[in-house]
Amino acid sequence: MSKERSSNEVADQLAELTRGSVEVLNLAELKKRLARGDTLRVKAGFDPTAADLHLGHTVLMQKLRQFQQLGHKVLFLIGDFTARIGDPSGRNETRPALAPEEIVANAETYKEQAFRILDPDLTELHSNGEWMESMTAAGLIELAASTTVARMLERDDFSRRYKGEQSISLHEFLYPLIQAWDSVQLRSDVELGGTDQTFNLLLGRELQRANGQEPQVVMTMPLLEGTDGVQKMSKSLDNTIGITEPPAEIYGKVMSISDTLMLRYYELLSDVGQEFVVELREGKHEAMEAKKRLASELTGRFHGEDAALAGAEEFARRYQRGQLPSEIPEWEWQGSDSEVRICDLLKASGLAKSASEGRRLVRQGAVKLDGKKISDEMAPVAAQGKVLIEVGKRRVLVVKFDR
RNA sequence: GGAGGGGUGCCCGAGCGGUCAAUGGGAGCAGACUGUAAAUCUGCCGGCGUACGCCUACGGAGGUUCGAAUCCUCCCCUCUCCA
Structure with missing residues (x-):
């Protein structure tokens, strides 16, 4: 036929x-x-x-x-x-x-x-x-x-x-x-x-x-190289950007790849014409702007344009203006004591893998409680109402105490 | 069947009777800087304990020793050469 x-x-x-x-x-x-x-x-x-x-x-x-x-x-x-x-x-x-x-x-x-x-x-x-x-x-x-x-x-x-x-x-x-x-x-x-x-x-x-x-x-x-820019993208290397991840996540991950890797992603993933890629390599476009464009394109491809815009907004909010994410996951503390030590709370909530790690993070000044940096690894947290915990720049959680 | 190498923490790789939770590099995490970039610098990097410390760990099981990742025995896995 x-x-x-x-x-x-x-x-x-x-x-x-x-x-x-x-x-x-x-x-x-x-x-x-x-x-x-x-x-x-x-x-x-x-x-x-x-x-x-x-x-x-x-x-x-x-x-x-x-x-x-x-x-x-x-x-x-x-x-x-x-x-x-x-x-x-x-x-x-x-x-x-x-x-x-x-x-x-x-x-x-x-x-x-x-x-x-x-x-x-x-x-x-x-x-x-x-x-x-x-x-x-x-x-x-x-x-x-x-x-x-x-x-x-x-x-x-x-x-x-x-x-x-x-x-x-x-x-x-x-x-x-x-x-x-x-x-x-x-x-x-x-x-x-x-x-x-x-x-x-x-x-x-x-x-x-x-x-x-x-x-x-x-x-x-x-x-395709993974987010580390060296090894091939693979789940076992934990350097992937998954197409079913939340839009803000995809957008953010793309924004944090290196400039070199961005060129590669443009080449292999983008629908943008080859001329643009060449110009980009020659430094004719601002890297940051180009990266935003790529992030929008890829986010939009799997989640639609609106999601891409929202992802961009979320990115600007969190990292350019340094504000908290618009949606913060909540986690409920199960326990009857009237206070909890911060290092135990970090472990229990999953923000740290172990109490030791939690302690380390506090010691390194990575932990904020309701926006205030904590320096004492044993600092007690009153088990009442809600508390906002930040660990580093990425991990944010609201802990709810049910008492 | 015989002879000889190896198996160490997420990965690579030192250590070869105590000072070893174990040098170094990579990855990772955190801090500084920044464009959440790169590069760089700093700290952390088995678990539990406020701390003196305790527990678990160097392929597996026994043994020697006051004491073993390190020595011995057996076993498992793996590589090379010979047949």
Whole structure:
């Protein structure tokens, strides 16, 4: 049913689709498929354990969205089966197998979150348990026979671990193999992934070719650095900006990234034209203003314009005018004593992890009670009415005493 | 099957009988500065106790010793080389 595209049309699509990508393997094949007028089946795999989508994921999601906007179909694969193996790019951690209910629940949260960006009508949701659960040991042996150890050791992290005398468990080799097999099962035309996925994606091509399919085109996207500006954004490193976080939170986090990182975020996340980014790099725009613009854009993308404005207002209020947040969480003290020591209160309310930490914070002058700095770690707090506690610049809480 | 390296706090990594809750770096937290930026400087950084202190910790279990992360035995994990 495919209708051929004109060469202009193909060139336009190609330019749009490859923008921002690190590598396309290979370009000629992508061009050929576009020219044929195919509706491309575009695969991307996601881990079922972390259904909290963050900006790092959105780099890929935006790209998928672009494919959809051109009428192509997204194969959204949840790697429930591969999740048993562990992090493909990390250390040797084996994750516990997920219960079927958990997978279903996670898939739901994915739908809810991913479809803030993707078009549900042009998305097929899959999980690789669909074909892996029923694979026999014989099937797995056959699959494992399709590649070699030397080939596996070409993968960057494997080779690094091997040379560094770190252990590599045999089953870790199955991750790329299964991911590649997924491509065969889904008959994908294109697979998208981060640059750390290159090896796995290429293996998909090999397996497809071996199974009589036209090998998928591989497209890698840059990995987004987390808020620390160095390591890739990942939940386990606690450097993420999640798309479901409150607008003020997203806005604030974006505002606090470094200027260098801001350039990167502009490049990878913003819809703002490339000219602006270039000018920004040349110092033609005020950094602070540019950062506000970015913060508004990203906040608005997931929560709407009004929320972005509110986020900006909240930011100005808290950090530029140094005022308290407009909404302060309340917490109720459970206890019958007529007074509480500040260090115990900090611990009980969760503002400090332990009484020791609470004491340390007081000693360092980080704690304010109703706006007044406290210096005595043992200072008693009358257990009456409400008390406002500030710890550092970020942690604020109203403690309610119910007596 | 044999020989030899390793397993230390969130991470990396010293220590190799007492002075070790354990050097150093990174991360993190707090303070100063600022644009909640970067860079820099300062302090903190196992838990509990107002404090003298106590408890838990150096892969696991025993043992030697007045005393062990440090020595011995067994076990587990891991790496390299040989077969």
